[in-house]
Amino acid sequence: MSMRGKTIVVGVSGGIAAYKACEAVRLLVQAGATVQVVLTRAAEEFVTPLTLQALSGRPVARRTFDLTEESEIGHIRIADTADALLIAPATANVIAKLATGIADDLLTTVVLATRAPVLVAPAMNVHMWENATVQANVARLRDAGHVVIEPASGALACGYEGAGRLPEPDVLVEEVAVAVTEKTLAGRRVLVTAGPTWEALDPVRHVANRSSGKMGFAVARAARRRGARVTLVTGPTALADLRGVECVHVTSAREMEKAALHHAAAADCVVMAAAVGDYRPLEAARHKIKRGRGDLEIRLTPNPDILAKIGALPGQRVIVGFAAETRDLVANARRKLQAKGVHLMVANDVTAPDAGFDVDTNIVTLIDRSGRVERFEKMSKDEVAGVILDRVRDLRTPRTTVRAAPRRLRRR
Ligand SMILES: Cc1cc2nc3c(=O)[nH]c(=O)nc-3n(C[C@H](O)[C@H](O)[C@H](O)COP(=O)(O)O)c2cc1C
Structure with missing residues (x-):
């Protein structure tokens, strides 16, 4: 900040x-x-x-x-x-x-x-x-x-x-x-998703990813500072709940889907920073899987595509997606943007040092529907959140429900 x-x-x-x-x-x-x-x-x-x-x-x-x-x-x-x-x-x-x-x-x-x-x-x-x-x-x-x-x-x-x-x-x-902070998002409802998802293998194990939730939490914090009413749907992280933000805790991708779709309906802007697991075990064992002699095979089945489902919801809202890539960054992000009804894609190469999972910095490229590609130097995740929300303000949909800032919030 x-x-x-x-x-x-x-x-x-x-x-x-x-x-x-x-x-x-x-x-x-x-x-x-x-x-x-x-x-x-x-x-x-x-x-x-x-x-x-x-x-x-x-x-x-x-x-x-x-x-x-x-x-x-x-x-x-x-x-x-x-x-x-x-x-x-x-x-x-x-x-x-x-x-x-x-x-x-x-x-x-x-x-x-x-x-x-x-x-x-x-x-x-x-x-x-x-x-x-x-x-x-x-x-x-x-x-x-x-x-x-x-x-x-x-x-x-x-x-x-x-x-x-x-x-x-x-x-x-x-x-x-x-x-x-200037209240550029006053009266707006912003939904942010953050963190990893955990997909149960058995009662004590899960399939997860290395997301720390820091990027999504930074976006939620920045949106609150700008005057938005913020809901944060987060997978399991070590981060403390944010003051002034409605925090909804979920574990699996299917729980995140339910919470995100519920809150997206009323949102003017959705920022999907969560690293949702693409697959989950087809079946979670009822009891702890015991050590055996041979290989253990686990069949995985695809999780719901939450970003695409939010992109297909009726009503107008600005949708920001994240693309964590390890190669062909811009091409992959552009494909995702076009396929899922997203307005702005935040792409990052998670293999680059000081970018992606669990660090306090990120190196991002923003891609929007007009084809504009903007590459940024290494920034703190708070600064990245600021850049994204500046673009959200510019991408405002002509929504009739947009309200002016309540008078008493205006000082001076
Ligand atoms: C050891 C000690 C601790 C104190 N802690 C507090 C406190 O935490 N909160 C408080 O309102 N007053 C506390 N007081 C009382 C204030 O110091 C006292 O009311 C003083 O007049 C406050 O002056 P000020 O408001 O101009 O700073 C404490 C006093 C002492 C001696």
Whole structure:
């Protein structure tokens, strides 16, 4: 994910989870963002300005009335330059101040002065979180249009169990990415398939492939950032479910067929990134197959062609297929595109280093119906997802159900 050109203000208030803000700042800088940290006085009891200055590469802003700070990075300048403002962790105290418009320190003053989206990530003891006043204040923040990143549940630093944990830094950064991404797919429904399929041989074995699901998950994440309502139908992977995405878990190709056809009917766009097994064992043994002396023969039968079935569905939708090839990349992908009613084919040579299965990068060639062939250099799978969704936007079908972005989603 690139946040190049974006300025993110990270406000850190005085909670025990302030240490996680350090990692969030590091990840934002790694993603290319300019990060301006604002610390409350209480936050300095938990993390040092030096740590955050070193991680952000910029002086940390702390005091409203410091003559040097105010002239160099004054509160209005911080507020105006922000593309998004993330408060993590947000204490019960800072939430109460924001809910009532109190601006008695630099962070709360910047929040009042900014027009950028404000994301608030509360973190506190479970009893504090469940306190009626805190909940009322959180509701007021939502009403004011701030994004509240719900705390996670689990073991808390105070020794209690329950809701109140600050979500992990990568989750916070993903929410910032959502806030700063242009909503080019607002109101659109996107179905993405991902991962391998497993075809049972017996109760303990299966026929599978090496797909990790990373490419499909990257497309689903990118579509959500662009404002789409996303359903992800995924085969078995080691990846965590995506926030804000409806995740449907399947195992076999036939299960994937059922789920994909069901969700494709309402989709404006379908991206079929799953590596669906072409064949499955004709019969799955009821009991574990025992070791024998001779060869074991397994008869395979073809699986349904999900891409072709989606291409044949009534109604209009943009269909993107993937072609994992080991030779004759463009010719094979073009054949697949023509045979299956696909608008855009993403072809990759899965034998190339740093491309295809299980790695974080891919080297793709895009082929569309007009015959245009576009070859790309090695990119991260997040970047490939961005390129695909840019093309999806251009390939929009003239569907009458396309809705404009809901007004309240539009900020500024
Ligand atoms: C050890 C310790 C841990 C604390 N952890 C939290 C916390 O996780 N969440 C919270 O809302 N307040 C926590 N507090 C209380 C806040 O630090 C206190 O309310 C402070 O006034 C917050 O100031 P600020 O909101 O300006 O940063 C903690 C206090 C101490 C001493």
